Amino acid sequence: MQQPAEKISVKDLSMAYGDFVVMQSLNFTVKRGEVKVIMGGSGCGKSTLLKHMIGLERSAVGGIYYDGELFRPEATSGDAFCRRFGVLFQGGALWSSMTVAENVALPLETYTRLPGREIRNIVEFKLSLVGLGGFGSRYPSELSGGMRKRAGLARAIALDPQILFFDEPSAGLDPLSSRRLDDLILELRDALGATVVVVTHELASIFAIADSALFLDAESKTALCDGNPNDLIDDNRVDPKVRRFLMRGELHER
Amino acid sequence: MTNEADKPPLCTVERSDSLHGERVLVLRLSGRWVLAEPRPEPARVLGGVESAATLAAVRFEADELQAWDTGLLIFVQACQDWADAQGLICQLGDLPEGVQNLLALARAVPKEPPATGRRTRGWLSGLGEHSLGALAGVLRFFGFTGELVLDLLAFALRRAQVRRQDFLFILQTTGVMAVPIVALLSFLTGLIIAFIGVIQLQKFAADIYVADLVGLATTRELAAVMAGVIMAGRTGAAFAAQIGSMKVNEEIDALTTFGISPMQFLVLPRVIAMVLMMPLLCVCANLVSMLGGMVVAIAISDVSITQYLNQIDAAVSITDFAVGIFKSSVFGLIIAMAGCYRGLHCGQDATAVGLAATSAVVTSITWIVLADAVFAVMFHILGI
Numbered sequence: 001m002q003q004p005a006e007k008i009s010v011k012d013l014s015m016a017y018g019d020f021v022v023m024q025s026l027n028f029t030v031k032r033g034e035v036k037v038i039m040g041g042s043g044c045g046k047s048t049l050l051k052h053m054i055g056l057e058r059s060a061v062g063g064i065y066y067d068g069e070l071f072r073p074e075a076t077s078g079d080a081f082c083r084r085f086g087v088l089f090q091g092g093a094l095w096s097s098m099t100v101a102e103n104v105a106l107p108l109e110t111y112t113r114l115p116g117r118e119i120r121n122i123v124e125f126k127l128s129l130v131g132l133g134g135f136g137s138r139y140p141s142e143l144s145g146g147m148r149k150r151a152g153l154a155r156a157i158a159l160d161p162q163i164l165f166f167d168e169p170s171a172g173l174d175p176l177s178s179r180r181l182d183d184l185i186l187e188l189r190d191a192l193g194a195t196v197v198v199v200t201h202e203l204a205s206i207f208a209i210a211d212s213a214l215f216l217d218a219e220s221k222t223a224l225c226d227g228n229p230n231d232l233i234d235d236n237r238v239d240p241k242v243r244r245f246l247m248r249g250e251l252h253e254r
Numbered sequence: 255m256t257n258e259a260d261k262p263p264l265c266t267v268e269r270s271d272s273l274h275g276e277r278v279l280v281l282r283l284s285g286r287w288v289l290a291e292p293r294p295e296p297a298r299v300l301g302g303v304e305s306a307a308t309l310a311a312v313r314f315e316a317d318e319l320q321a322w323d324t325g326l327l328i329f330v331q332a333c334q335d336w337a338d339a340q341g342l343i344c345q346l347g348d349l350p351e352g353v354q355n356l357l358a359l360a361r362a363v364p365k366e367p368p369a370t371g372r373r374t375r376g377w378l379s380g381l382g383e384h385s386l387g388a389l390a391g392v393l394r395f396f397g398f399t400g401e402l403v404l405d406l407l408a409f410a411l412r413r414a415q416v417r418r419q420d421f422l423f424i425l426q427t428t429g430v431m432a433v434p435i436v437a438l439l440s441f442l443t444g445l446i447i448a449f450i451g452v453i454q455l456q457k458f459a460a461d462i463y464v465a466d467l468v469g470l471a472t473t474r475e476l477a478a479v480m481a482g483v484i485m486a487g488r489t490g491a492a493f494a495a496q497i498g499s500m501k502v503n504e505e506i507d508a509l510t511t512f513g514i515s516p517m518q519f520l521v522l523p524r525v526i527a528m529v530l531m532m533p534l535l536c537v538c539a540n541l542v543s544m545l546g547g548m549v550v551a552i553a554i555s556d557v558s559i560t561q562y563l564n565q566i567d568a569a570v571s572i573t574d575f576a577v578g579i580f581k582s583s584v585f586g587l588i589i590a591m592a593g594c595y596r597g598l599h600c601g602q603d604a605t606a607v608g609l610a611a612t613s614a615v616v617t618s619i620t621w622i623v624l625a626d627a628v629f630a631v632m633f634h635i636l637g638i
Contacts, residue, residue, distance in 0.1 A: 054511050087511045093504035097420070097496075106417075107512050155508075
């Protein structure tokens with residue numbers, strides 16, 4: 001393979017809001033084609049890390065490299081760099097003034113010169129991939145929370161991105177929908193060959209989809225460990241905080 | 255238990271010696287300790303306790319307690335706090351099990367000391383911080399304006415595009431749909447001006463000049479300002495609220511991650527639509543205002559329709575008309591910029607959207623009046 005195995009590498013990243021440091025000296029890599037879960041307690045900076053990775057926030061120190069290339073969000077608006085990403089936001093973040101089909105079509109219209117007919121076909125195909133075939137003419141407000149997320153996913157994969165980001169995909173979904181979304185994530189990863197980064201604290205999801213998981217700790221303001229959650233849970237060398245998290249706080253009973 | 259047997263909540267205080275020879279304060283609870291009943295206040299009950307230093311513990315007795323809810327819990331908790339402050343041991347053993355469990359739960363996590371994190375600082379550093387904040391705000395606005403100019407240039411050079419459906423929809427909401435309210439208020443303004451004018455002018459038998467008054471006032475000033483104020487309240491606030499709630503819903507973030515500039519996608523069509531539609535609304539306001547003036551003129555003075563129209567034709571030049579139209583276009587720019595700017599820099603919750611809408615209206619009306627004053631001086635110097 002001529003390309004390096006690391007799709008994303010984060011080097012010495014520190015994140016801060018003004019004087020308030022959220023996380024410091026983060027170092028980790030995401031391998032090509034793997035599902036990386038970023039986990040941690042509420043308010044530890046998981047979503048902030050995601051925002052840094054997709055260029056919505058600027059890092060205080062350090063940088064993020066995609067395919068070995070430094071990501072500079074201020075210099076890369078509107079060009080092919082952004083096309084590599086597909087992002088599913090927490091609430092779906094569908095553009096509420098447009099129908100679902102228009103939502104999925106907008107990135108295609110912006111970045112391709114395809115004729116309208118072909119765009120319509122692509123949109124209908126992507127919507128049926130997420131199980132929303134025939135819902136294209138609805139407005140986001142007419143969909144349920146789970147459907148909105150799936151529509152957001154259809155929009156995120158509209159341009160066949162190399163990397164998919166998910167912000168709390170299971171938040172606010174019932175167990176069945178949440179399971180379906182997890183399956184969908186894995187299927188898309190396999191089919192598109194995409195690299196997936198998921199921010200979540202949902203244990204069931206973490207064990208179901210993660211190839212490796214990064215645990216962010218709010219107290220020490222850094223990542224405590226990085227590895228497959230099924231290995232982490234049995235490994236005595238892993239920080240007890242992480243194992244307690246993975247066992248819903250039942251570590252002390254063992 | 256019958257109603258007759260229900261007793262009001264009561265707490266009697268007595269001292270007794272425990273088995274170990276320590277002096278114990280016994281709080282005997284009886285009756286129905288529920289929120290619906292007026293309950294004794296902890297401070298009053300405990301205030302009567304003298305020489306607490308000789309005591310070793312506080313004990314509750316609840317043999318005659320008939321019912322309890324949160325009303326009892328807050329009383330016992332206050333007593334616990336008091337006992338802690340006096341260094342006494344608080345024995346809850348006789349209370350119902352539910353009460354004990356809930357109190358233990360409430361005490362499981364120690365209280366956060368209030369008002370931490372907010373540093374107290376001198377007025378000088380506060381002033382400095384505010385000044386820096388204000389400076390940052392001004393710079394941010396300049397940044398916004400600069401970006402808008404660049405985007406407008408790109409649009410003129412056909413390098414930036416606005417989505418046709420969106421643009422047409424915005425044209426419709428800022429233009430056609432605003433006509434009824436602009437027309438109604440302009441008609442009434444014309445009516446009022448003419449009414450005041452006719453009353454005064456009749457004293458000099460100069461009724462006919464009401465046409466000059468209404469014509470000049472509306473074309474040069476009132477039509478543009480009225481349309482501006484109405485549109486600031488109607489459309490400026492809508493822009494801010496719409497873009498602000500898009501920001502709260504992460505829709506703006508979604509645009510950015512797709513590499514679609516929110517400036518080009520959201521701000522550009524709104525600014526262009528307002529700059530195009532405001533002159534049209536101003537023309538409408540002009541016509542309807544003069545019509546309102548005419549209604550008063552023919553109703554309460556003996557000016558005829560022909561006379562009124564002739565007089566307006568003679569009094570109002572095309573320059574006066576153009577001045578109003580030009581101003582309305584500038585007001586349109588102000589309203590769209592204020593609305594979009596406040597929306598884009600909105601906070602992250604529902605309150606922030608409300609604030610953004612409010613400040614969009616305040617900003618646009620302030621700037622409309624300021625710009626109008628500047629134009630008045632400018633046109634005077636230029637002799638227009």
